[in-house]
Amino acid sequence: MHELIQRLYENHSLELEEYENLIINRNEEAAKILRDLAVETRKKIYGFKVFVRGLIEISNICKNDCLYCGIRRSNKNCERYRLTPEQIIKCSDEGYELGFRTFVLQGGEDNFFSDEILGGIVKEIKSRHSDCAVTLSMGERSYDSYKFLRTCGADRYLLRHETADKDHYEKIHPSEMSFENRMKCLHKLRELGYQVGCGFMVNSPYQTEKNLAQDLKFIETFKPDMCGIGPFIPHKDTPFKNFNAGTVELTCYLLSIIRLIYPPVLLPATTALGTINPIGRELGILSGANVVMPNLSPVNVRKKYELYDNKICTGEESAQCRECLNNRMKKIGYEIVTDRGDIKHSMKI
Ligand code: 5AD
Ligand code: FES
Secondary structure, eight states: OHHHHHHHHHHSOOOHHHHHHHHHTOOHHHHHHHHHHHHHHHHHHHTTEEEEOEEEEEEOOOSOOOTTOTTOTTOTTOOOOBOOHHHHHHHHHHHHHTTOOEEEEEEOOOTTSOHHHHHHHHHHHHHHOTTOEEEEEOOOOOHHHHHHHHHTTOOEEEOOOBOSOHHHHHHHSOTTSOHHHHHHHHHHHHHTTOEEEEEEEETOTTOOHHHHHHHHHHHHHHOOSEEEEEEOOOOTTSTTTTSOOOOHHHHHHHHHHHHHHSTTOBOBOOHHHHHHSTTHHHHHHHTTOOEEOOBOSOHHHHTTOOSSTTOSSSSSOHHHHHHHHHHHHHHTTOEEEOSOOOOOOSOOO
């Protein structure tokens, strides 16, 4: 294990089987070594800075039916909502006042958000707040749509690959969704000059250690600007309601490895991690993450954007979430900063 970890630290690369071994044979000692190296590596690039992104959940209406997701179209118990363009702009204005310089518009694949409407919202936010980055997280769209939204000013796009294994992908998605299209979207986004985020869930149903190794290999080759990983958490109204949630332990272990694979990556300590453990996000930062994404959605819709059970931060106002995270980061010796927080590629480690 020591030799593997050392080689990962130096070369930012391992063979697929080696990643798998690193996961299968993990223990507290290996975790500690990885954590220390991940923190050291991140410190050289970003110090003890943690970037914030204001998350605006713009719609829970979704045409897809991913088996793990609480807002899948077949969930008849999900109370649907969609923010108006005016409400979305208002959230970004409030966020700006609170110091946010990145807004993430996230939602289900809701046809209401045509290029014209979504593009108009992006343009408006960018014209009101020219020093801000706008990130979209709106699922799979066409090349032309991604291209148009880019011309409207969108800077970044988050689209988790979910799993780098085609067979596994097919086990957790309905047959009308395809692994190939997911991957194609990520490559299109990159080609169009977006900063691109991929990512996956830890312990999603049927996931094997080999699948996780494939995810790591994919990250090693794709070199995403951002990478969102969080534990799978079952949602009571989905076919996967009886599967086990991912653990903080394995999620943090993988965060450390991802930091070493690609040192400049922007790596969030996700809300899902904070949901399975009261100090999950702190543990994520202490394992190598460097981004937090407090919620800026209007409080009356937050409970409805329920991808998984018991999601945190659904009762707090934006300012409260922001304050809460400030305190949490301070307590562990980190500082939330309010610049756009673009990836620092230039740094050679
Ligand atoms: N548990 C954890 N994460 C989930 N996501 C969707 N459903 C769940 C769940 N039950 C993640 C997916 C998606 C992102 C927005 O949220 O990875 O890409
Ligand atoms: Fe939302 Fe703590 S981050 S309440």
